[in-house]
Amino acid sequence: MTPFEVKDCALLGRMSGLPPAFNLRELRERIAVCGENVLFHHFCETTLRGTFDNPDYRNDFAVWSKLYLGDRVVAERLGILDPYSFPSLGELRAATLDVLDERLGESTMIPWARPGDEFFFLESTTIVFDAGIRFTQPSRLAAFIRKMTNGSVYYHFLEARRRPPLGVDDFTAWLKEDEEANRPYIQALASVDFYFHTLPHLRHELGRVLTEAKVSK
Amino acid sequence: MSATLSAYEGIVGSAVIRQLRRLGEKLKGTRIVHVNSTREGGGVAEILEWMIPLMTELGLNASWEVIHGSGRFFEVTKSIHNGLQGHSVPITGKDWKVYEDVNARNFERLRPALEEADIVVVHDPQPAPLLKLCERRKGKWIWRAHIDISRPFRPVWKVLRTFVEKYDASIFSMAEFAQPLHHPQYLVPPSIDPLSEKNRDMSPEEIEAVRNGFGLDPSRPLLVQISRFDRFKDPVGVIEAYRMVRKVAKVQLVLAGGGASDDPEGTAILEEVMEAAGSDPDIHVLLLPPDSHRTVNALQRLATIILQKSTREGFGLTVTEGMWKGKPVIGGDVGGIRLQVVPHHTGFLVNTPEGAAHRIRYLLHHQDGIERMGTTAREFVRENFLLTRHIREYLTLMLVTLRDPRANFIQV
Numbered sequence: 001m002t003p004f005e006v007k008d009c010a011l012l013g014r015m016s017g018l019p020p021a022f023n024l025r026e027l028r029e030r031i032a033v034c035g036e037n038v039l040f041h042h043f044c045e046t047t048l049r050g051t052f053d054n055p056d057y058r059n060d061f062a063v064w065s066k067l068y069l070g071d072r073v074v075a076e077r078l079g080i081l082d083p084y085s086f087p088s089l090g091e092l093r094a095a096t097l098d099v100l101d102e103r104l105g106e107s108t109m110i111p112w113a114r115p116g117d118e119f120f121f122l123e124s125t126t127i128v129f130d131a132g133i134r135f136t137q138p139s140r141l142a143a144f145i146r147k148m149t150n151g152s153v154y155y156h157f158l159e160a161r162r163r164p165p166l167g168v169d170d171f172t173a174w175l176k177e178d179e180e181a182n183r184p185y186i187q188a189l190a191s192v193d194f195y196f197h198t199l200p201h202l203r204h205e206l207g208r209v210l211t212e213a214k215v216s217k
Numbered sequence: 218m219s220a221t222l223s224a225y226e227g228i229v230g231s232a233v234i235r236q237l238r239r240l241g242e243k244l245k246g247t248r249i250v251h252v253n254s255t256r257e258g259g260g261v262a263e264i265l266e267w268m269i270p271l272m273t274e275l276g277l278n279a280s281w282e283v284i285h286g287s288g289r290f291f292e293v294t295k296s297i298h299n300g301l302q303g304h305s306v307p308i309t310g311k312d313w314k315v316y317e318d319v320n321a322r323n324f325e326r327l328r329p330a331l332e333e334a335d336i337v338v339v340h341d342p343q344p345a346p347l348l349k350l351c352e353r354r355k356g357k358w359i360w361r362a363h364i365d366i367s368r369p370f371r372p373v374w375k376v377l378r379t380f381v382e383k384y385d386a387s388i389f390s391m392a393e394f395a396q397p398l399h400h401p402q403y404l405v406p407p408s409i410d411p412l413s414e415k416n417r418d419m420s421p422e423e424i425e426a427v428r429n430g431f432g433l434d435p436s437r438p439l440l441v442q443i444s445r446f447d448r449f450k451d452p453v454g455v456i457e458a459y460r461m462v463r464k465v466a467k468v469q470l471v472l473a474g475g476g477a478s479d480d481p482e483g484t485a486i487l488e489e490v491m492e493a494a495g496s497d498p499d500i501h502v503l504l505l506p507p508d509s510h511r512t513v514n515a516l517q518r519l520a521t522i523i524l525q526k527s528t529r530e531g532f533g534l535t536v537t538e539g540m541w542k543g544k545p546v547i548g549g550d551v552g553g554i555r556l557q558v559v560p561h562h563t564g565f566l567v568n569t570p571e572g573a574a575h576r577i578r579y580l581l582h583h584q585d586g587i588e589r590m591g592t593t594a595r596e597f598v599r600e601n602f603l604l605t606r607h608i609r610e611y612l613t614l615m616l617v618t619l620r621d622p623r624a625n626f627i628q629v
Contacts, residue, residue: 008236010613013404015395037625116367120392122404125617128628129239149232200600 001177004141004170006133006148009155011048011124013041018121023112024069027061028100030121036089037123040162043083043092045124047199048154058196059083061096064119069111074103082195084161128155138175138182142210145171150199157194157202171206188213220267220412222274228411229605237605240612241275243629247615248278248356250334252327254294254343256283257507258475259445260407260534261340261363267410267604268611275612282330284323284344289315294343295482300373301342301366302449302529308373320346336615338388345380357618360384363407364531365394365552386618390532390553401622403614406553407532408607409541409598414510416541419518427515431501433469438581441471441520443513443538446486446504449529450474451549454570456493456500458526461574463499466581471516473503517542521587522580523564526573530554537602540564540594545587547576557602561586563594 016038021027031039042060055063057079066075077099086092104110113119131152135144145153156170165173172189175182188209194202226234249272253261265281272279286294293312300306324331324347331337331347335356339345341363348358360381366374374396381387381398388403389395395402409416433439440459444450452472459470472490487504494500505512517523523539525548532553539546540557546564548554558564565576580587620627 008239010236010240010609012610012613012617015392015402015404017397116393120395122392123625125613125624126626127240127613127616128626129243131235132239147232149236151236152232 001136001138001174003134003136004144004174006131006135006144006152007128007155008131008149009048009126009128009151009159011045011126011151013049013122013124016121016123020118020120022115022118023110024065024071024074024100024104024107025110027064027119028097028104030119031061031093031096031100034121035123036093038121039089039093039096040083041123042121043081044158045126047158048150060119064113065111068113068117068119071103071107071111073106074099074111077103084158084167084195087166126159138178138185139214141171141175141185142207142214145203145210146207148203150203153199153203153206157206184213185210220410222271224412225603225605228599229603233605237275237608237612240609240616241272241277244612244615245276246278247336247619248334249280249336249338249615250330251279251281251338251340252284252331252344252347253281253340254284254286254291260531263410263413263415263534264407264604264607265340267413268608271604271608272611275608280330282327284320284327284347286319286323286343287315290319297342297373297377298364300370301364301377303368303370305370306373308376313376317346320344321350323347324350336618339384342377342380345377348383349380357385359614359618360387362387362389362394365391365529366396367394369396386614386622388614391556394531394552403617405607405610405614406556406602407534407537408602408604409534409537410604411541411599415514416538417514419511419514423511424515424518427512428519431471431503431516433471433501433519438466438468438521439471439519440468440522440524440577441473441516441539442524442526443473443517443535444525444527445474446483446490448482448486449527451526451528452486452490453493454528455524455526455573456490457570458524458573458577459500461571462577462581465578467499468521468577468581469499469501471501471503471520473501473505473513473516475505475507475509513538514542517544520544522547522577524573524577525549525554526567526570527551527554533557537598540591541598543591543595545580545590545594547573547580561590563590563597 018030018034021030046060057063062075062079065071083092160170161167172186175186192205222234251265255262269279269281293316296306296308331351332353337358338361340361386401388405390406442455462468490502494502517539523544523546525533525536527549530552536546536548536554536557546558548558550566550568558566560566567573567576
């Protein structure tokens with residue numbers, strides 16, 4: 001097998017330039033026109049961003065709807081959206097707008113946030129660099145993942161799904177070089193319900209399922 | 218003396234340190250100059266104190282310059298600071314002239330370093346006019362705002378904006394603090410140094426010595442607010458909250474802080490606080506010298522609950538420090554405190570002395586909550602708010618600024 005080259009990444013957040021949203025209708029209007037990078041940031045990159053909270057939901061729109069609009073119904077509907085299950089960000093945007101339109105249609109009053117609690121639309125730049133680590137044996141994948149930074153776990157297991165081959169993480173793509181021999185590892189990685197993990201938990205979970213697959217192999 | 222990068226491995230893990238070294242390699246030899254207005258006192262000086270040696274260790278050519286000014290200059294910049302935080306302050310044309318003249322004098326002294334730098338980071342409003350003066354600059358200039366300027370007193374912002382809008386980029390601690398500007402506005406929360414004198418582990422004997430030194434009773438709960446004597450930190454409101462709690466619980470209160478050389482209002486506020494404290498032997502108002510880091514460290518470790526009842530706040534690093542000591546924090550519902558204190562999770566957010574008193578009593582009745590919140594708080598700080606994360610974001614910022622400030626994806 002070709003060596004697996006471990007990459008690392010670092011994220012730098014910035015203001016998107018969109019005005020903040022004070023209510024559910026403004027949230028809908030901004031999501032309809034924001035860049036895909038903004039959408040990706042609030043659905044996918046939140047996991048790499050520093051926080052003091054471990055919120056119920058993994059995307060910023062759901063968290064804000066619950067905490068600051070006080071609309072638990074729309075928060076639940078937004079919270080279950082898994083961005084990695086959509087073939088494109090355009091389709092993710094359409095699904096998000098469907099949820100918001102449905103809720104706006106149901107509501108007799110538009111939920112709003114008080115000043116200071118508005119939603120700020122952000123985006124970020126991802127810097128990718130070589131971590132300087134290589135390995136060739138699939139049996140060592142679990143051990144290497146356990147030593148990876150959050151940035152490496154994010155880049156290889158989550159962000160990878162945006163790159164060709166679309167929807168596939170880098171570890172699986174590499175293991176498929178010898179699919180027959182590595183099938184237990186591939187199946188183990190596929191079994192992880194990754195979107196709802198924090199990165200430290202995800203690292204732990206990947207290490208665990210790969211170790212179990214190694215034992216049973 | 219600052220610690221070396223490898224000293225942090227035991228706290229954040231070797232992978233995180235390796236990550237910084239790899240990023241540092243990409244910036245080897247880059248000349249970066251930080252400029253602020255004080256070498257001691259306040260969060261900015263503390264950050265630069267550890268950041269410069271660590272960036273140097275990573276291979277960057279990093280330096281730190283401080284502008285010097287008269288008492289009048291710092292009175293003006295304090296008014297600018299207050300105005301940016303929303304207070305209606307009268308700043309005359311003459312005041313702005315003092316502001317620009319002092320910067321012009323400093324520029325002459327700093328000219329060679331500023332002209333040659335690849336990146337200049339100017340911290341807060343005091344040195345902001347330097348960019349306009351540096352016509353032969355070669356590098357990128359970044360304005361770093363450490364304070365909350367989300368709702369500024371407009372006349373002050375209108376003038377300051379003319380200085381900062383020409384920068385290549387700005388940095389804010391939180392999205393909520395930013396103002397619309399034409400250049401990229403990056404978000405980098407500050408951090409604490411877990412190995413600094415203020416945050417490193419202490420022996421029980423050392424902690425007890427501080428307790429005894431200030432005559433604190435080990436058998437009674439201790440409330441501690443560490444901050445400059447500044448109106449926005451609401452020290453008088455803290456005393457009001459304490460008095461409400463005292464009716465039912467024999468708590469003690471420590472209000473401790475130093476002055477900063479760029480804060481001329483401190484003495485007047487301290488007098489107000491002393492008057493409010495009166496002769497109560499259980500209120501300890503401590504004006505500490507700037508190098509009292511270990512005393513502050515011990516006081517935070519001795520606290521039952523950390524208070525930071527600010528009415529306006531930048532990020533609120535004293536909150537982060539308190540959390541790193543495994544303490545719940547009762548903080549004002551403002552600025553960066555809102556980012557750090559998650560109600561019932563790592564502490565409570567309050568808006569009034571009554572609210573603070575209520576939550577102090579709540580926690581005194583829920584001792585298990587004090588322990589649980591403190592443990593949670595410490596782990597969040599470890600994961601996200603230590604200096605290693607901060608350095609990574611600065612390195613990333615430099616790479617982005619030098620290559621493509623608005624790119625979404627950069628491979629280096």
